Amino acid sequence: MTKEELTGLIHRKKSFLCIGLDADMDRIPSFLKEGYDDPRFEFNKRIIDATIDLAIAYKPNTSFYESGGSKGWQSLEKTINYLIKHEKGPVLTIADAKRGDIGNTSLHYARAFFETLNFDAITVNPYMGHDSVAPFLVYQGKWTIVLGLTSNPGAMDFQVLQPQFPLLLEKMGIKTCYWKKLYELVIEEAMKWGDPGKLMFVVGATHASMLDSVRELVPDHFLLIPGVGAQGGSLADISAKAMNRDVGIIVNASRSIIFASEEDDFDVKAREAARSLQQEMESILRQKFPG
Amino acid sequence: MTKEELTGLIHRKKSFLCIGLDADMDRIPSFLKEGYDDPRFEFNKRIIDATIDLAIAYKPNTSFYESGGSKGWQSLEKTINYLIKHEKGPVLTIADAKRGDIGNTSLHYARAFFETLNFDAITVNPYMGHDSVAPFLVYQGKWTIVLGLTSNPGAMDFQVLQPQFPLLLEKMGIKTCYWKKLYELVIEEAMKWGDPGKLMFVVGATHASMLDSVRELVPDHFLLIPGVGAQGGSLADISAKAMNRDVGIIVNASRSIIFASEEDDFDVKAREAARSLQQEMESILRQKFPG
Numbered sequence: 001m002t003k004e005e006l007t008g009l010i011h012r013k014k015s016f017l018c019i020g021l022d023a024d025m026d027r028i029p030s031f032l033k034e035g036y037d038d039p040r041f042e043f044n045k046r047i048i049d050a051t052i053d054l055a056i057a058y059k060p061n062t063s064f065y066e067s068g069g070s071k072g073w074q075s076l077e078k079t080i081n082y083l084i085k086h087e088k089g090p091v092l093t094i095a096d097a098k099r100g101d102i103g104n105t106s107l108h109y110a111r112a113f114f115e116t117l118n119f120d121a122i123t124v125n126p127y128m129g130h131d132s133v134a135p136f137l138v139y140q141g142k143w144t145i146v147l148g149l150t151s152n153p154g155a156m157d158f159q160v161l162q163p164q165f166p167l168l169l170e171k172m173g174i175k176t177c178y179w180k181k182l183y184e185l186v187i188e189e190a191m192k193w194g195d196p197g198k199l200m201f202v203v204g205a206t207h208a209s210m211l212d213s214v215r216e217l218v219p220d221h222f223l224l225i226p227g228v229g230a231q232g233g234s235l236a237d238i239s240a241k242a243m244n245r246d247v248g249i250i251v252n253a254s255r256s257i258i259f260a261s262e263e264d265d266f267d268v269k270a271r272e273a274a275r276s277l278q279q280e281m282e283s284i285l286r287q288k289f290p291g
Numbered sequence: 292m293t294k295e296e297l298t299g300l301i302h303r304k305k306s307f308l309c310i311g312l313d314a315d316m317d318r319i320p321s322f323l324k325e326g327y328d329d330p331r332f333e334f335n336k337r338i339i340d341a342t343i344d345l346a347i348a349y350k351p352n353t354s355f356y357e358s359g360g361s362k363g364w365q366s367l368e369k370t371i372n373y374l375i376k377h378e379k380g381p382v383l384t385i386a387d388a389k390r391g392d393i394g395n396t397s398l399h400y401a402r403a404f405f406e407t408l409n410f411d412a413i414t415v416n417p418y419m420g421h422d423s424v425a426p427f428l429v430y431q432g433k434w435t436i437v438l439g440l441t442s443n444p445g446a447m448d449f450q451v452l453q454p455q456f457p458l459l460l461e462k463m464g465i466k467t468c469y470w471k472k473l474y475e476l477v478i479e480e481a482m483k484w485g486d487p488g489k490l491m492f493v494v495g496a497t498h499a500s501m502l503d504s505v506r507e508l509v510p511d512h513f514l515l516i517p518g519v520g521a522q523g524g525s526l527a528d529i530s531a532k533a534m535n536r537d538v539g540i541i542v543n544a545s546r547s548i549i550f551a552s553e554e555d556d557f558d559v560k561a562r563e564a565a566r567s568l569q570q571e572m573e574s575i576l577r578q579k580f581p582g
Contacts, residue, residue: 024399063396066403070364077361098392100416102443105354108315112357125391127418127438129445147418152393154420157480161473182452182473189448 001092001120001141003197006222007246009056009090011289014282016247017274018057018094018224020254021047021079023064027259029266040068040075043266045082047258050267054278057092057250058083080117092250094224095119098147103131110135114142121145123202123224126186130193137194144199146190148214149183151204151227159183183210187217196220203242205233205251211241219244226252228277235277239284247285253277292383292411292432294488294513298537300347300381302580305573307538309348309385309515310565311545312338312370314355318550320557331359331366334557336373338549341558345569348383348541349374371408383541385515386410389438394422401426405433412436414493414515417477421484428485435490437481439505440474442495442518450474474501478508487511494533496524496542502532510535517543519568526568530575538576544568 001009010016023040025033032039048058060079065072083093095117099109106124113122114136121143124133136144149159161182180188187201196218203214205227214223223242227233228251235251242249253273261269292300301307314331316324323330339349351370356363374384386408390400397415404413405427412434415424427435440450452473471479478492487509494505496518505514514533518524519542526542533540544564552560 061396063392063399067399067407069407070361070368073361073364101354101389105352108354108358116358116360125416125418127416127449128441128443129448131443131445150419152419152422154422157420158418158477186449
């Protein structure tokens with residue numbers, strides 16, 4: 001999916017909602033676990049059917065499938081195939097995998113998610129640097145989403161550290177330095193690796209105050225913003241700070257939608273929660289892009 | 292496996308060799324791909340049988356299995372089961388998965404690798420901070436191996452950045468600062484998360500010059516050292532800098548052993564390559580721990 005197609009999809013659906021398919025077996029309603037051979041897939045299928053007119057993207061997180069072993073991985077395969085072939089598609093499919101390894105190894109992750117599973121996008125961890133991300137970026141029409149500033153408490157451990165770069169100001173004959181936080185340096189460096197047509201960044205909604213500076217660094221890249229809902233970020237705040245002329249943001253909600261109810265009515269309640277976010281998004285889009 | 296058991300195993304086998312089971316379908320001999328339903332597992336089985344008296348650990352990297360989808364994941368399951376039940380065991384089993392996510396999600400990765408697959412150890416990525424690693428550390432008898440300084444070129448992109456911490460020296464009324472690189476700060480912070488009985492660090496052999504400073508930071512933790520062989524690090528150099536009284540290092544070689552030949556004699560050649568490393572290790576151990 002190209003950037004233009006993604007922006008078009010957002011305007012058409014009046015939504016920039018991504019739904020996280022975190023098929024957590026501890027929280028999937030018991031009637032699905034008792035009555036079906038593949039409760040993870042049954043759960044996802046119903047969530048997708050109940051919400052696909054309201055969302056532009058779905059994002060299964062691999063951990064919830066891997067905990068089921070190869071059977072769980074089969075549920076992931078069935079889920080991506082169901083999304084790809086859905087009559088109400090297309091939607092952007094994101095593997096929330098946070099992979100990253102030495103170049104030769106990342107190449108196999110890229111194959112796993114872009115070829116074998118055929119996702120449109122994958123989240124990757126930047127800690128191992130350029131050669132760990134490069135193999136994902138060679139795929140045309142696919143998206144690589146680099147972790148910038150994540151939404152969890154541990155984001156404060158390393159991502160906000162301030163490395164110092166002494167820059168020799170030769171003309172003046174003096175040394176100076178400038179200050180940026182690690183996540184800003186990661187974004188600034190990684191934006192050289194791929195253009196806004198194939199590279200996005202994860203920036204958590206829980207740090208809305210830092211969205212301004214991220215948007216300054218990457219005016220044209222899409223941002224994938226988790227942390228609305230269960231983790232507490234505000235949609236209006238995020239949109240005001242991070243939207244660009246292409247919309248430029250995809251806001252993810254997982255638990256607040258898919259586990260809005262853990263009873264038999266989970267799909268109905270999921271739709272209500274998604275609908276409420278989509279309506280707020282529609283109103284924001286109308287203000288930002290009138291006419 | 293406890294730290295004492297691991298050190299005992301090393302002395303008994305006169306080896307601190309870990310073999311990376313990177314079952315790359317592009318390089319597995321064709322007779323295995325043509326004649327067997329599960330060439331990844333057949334390959335691993337023969338490598339393990341040919342080398343298990345020489346190695347104390349095996350480390351499948353998940354990417355080479357995920358690229359085969361759920362069938363690849365089955366090969367991983369068969370491989371770990373084969374290792375666990377091997378008559379010439381025990382060996383330390385390491386899932387080279389480099390996982391890490393928000394706490395609630397990492398918990399499911401921990402289940403996937405420590406319960407469903409029952410590995411002894413997993414590699415994790417520290418970028419997302421403490422809550423992304425903590426769920427692995429609650430398992431008794433399991434090991435969490437945090438990426439410190441990796442062996443690839445991209446390690447130079449972020450891991451060696453120098454964050455600055457201004458420390459107010461109140462008594463003197465002046466500001467000062469001290470300097471450490473990101474990987475040193477990561478190791479220094481992460482060592483607070485778990486004791487040397489359950490936490491290790493990855494430090495690449497390609498940066499042998501930095502091993503001194505790592506060993507100073509974490510005198511008692513085991514280090515998992517990749518990058519010997521195909522990536523070029525020297526065993527003698529690493530051992531001189533990083534061994535401690537418990538031995539304290541596990542040196543991994545993957546491609547230089549398992550793809551020493553890509554023909555029918557791959558297992559024979561793998562044994563030769565492993566034997567050569569083990570003999571060097573035996574001689575190093577004899578010097579360091581005489582009598």
